[in-house]
Amino acid sequence: MTVKILDSSFFFVDIPVEGNSFAVPSSVKSELKDLLAKSKFDAMEEKGLFVAEPSKNSRKKAEAAAEKSGDLGVLSQTDLDVVALALETGGEVVTDDYALSNTAQTLGITVIPLQQRAAKKRKWKFKCTGCGKYHDSPGFCDVCGAEIKRMFK
Numbered sequence: 709m710t711v712k713i714l715d716s717s718f719f720f721v722d723i724p725v726e727g728n729s730f731a732v733p734s735s736v737k738s739e740l741k742d743l744l745a746k747s748k749f750d751a752m753e754e755k756g757l758f759v760a761e762p763s764k765n766s767r768k769k770a771e772a773a774a775e776k777s778g779d780l781g782v783l784s785q786t787d788l789d790v791v792a793l794a795l796e797t798g799g800e801v802v803t804d805d806y807a808l809s810n811t812a813q814t815l816g817i818t819v820i821p822l823q824q825r826a827a828k829k830r831k832w833k834f835k836c837t838g839c840g841k842y843h844d845s846p847g848f849c850d851v852c853g854a855e856i857k858r859m860f861k
């Protein structure tokens with residue numbers, strides 16, 4: 709069974725992901741300061757979520773792939789950890805981040821987008837430019853303080 713590596717943004721949206729094996733690098737867990745995100749993390753732990761560290765070697769491979777795809781400049785260390793962990797576990801990446809998807813796909817990793825699921829369940833119109841959390845109105849993000857922008861589909 710394939711393990712699904714969850715991006716931080718997964719914990720900030722109300723979208724379920726199917727499966728019974730999930731993992732995050734510890735850098736994702738440490739980004740979850742928001743109470744709802746934390747409780748979602750706890751709920752996912754009961755569904756088989758575990759925290760794992762990618763090796764230095766996998767991190768290097770992720771970085772090299774990001775450099776190759778031109779995404780290195782916009783990816784955070786956490787994003788690279790997600791890619792590295794997917795690479796190491798032979799897992800799939802759950803994200804709606806374009807640069808992260810692009811880098812993962814460069815390495816032949818399957819990417820499961822969150823947005824497509826979101827479109828089926830509910831229509832989000834505003835997204836934080838920082839952490840990717842979806843909001844009901846424009847302004848500034850209550851999680852990371854970055855600007856919230858309207859999404860065009």
Ligand SMILES: [Zn+2]
Nearest residue numbers: 836839849852
């Ligand atoms: Zn934010």
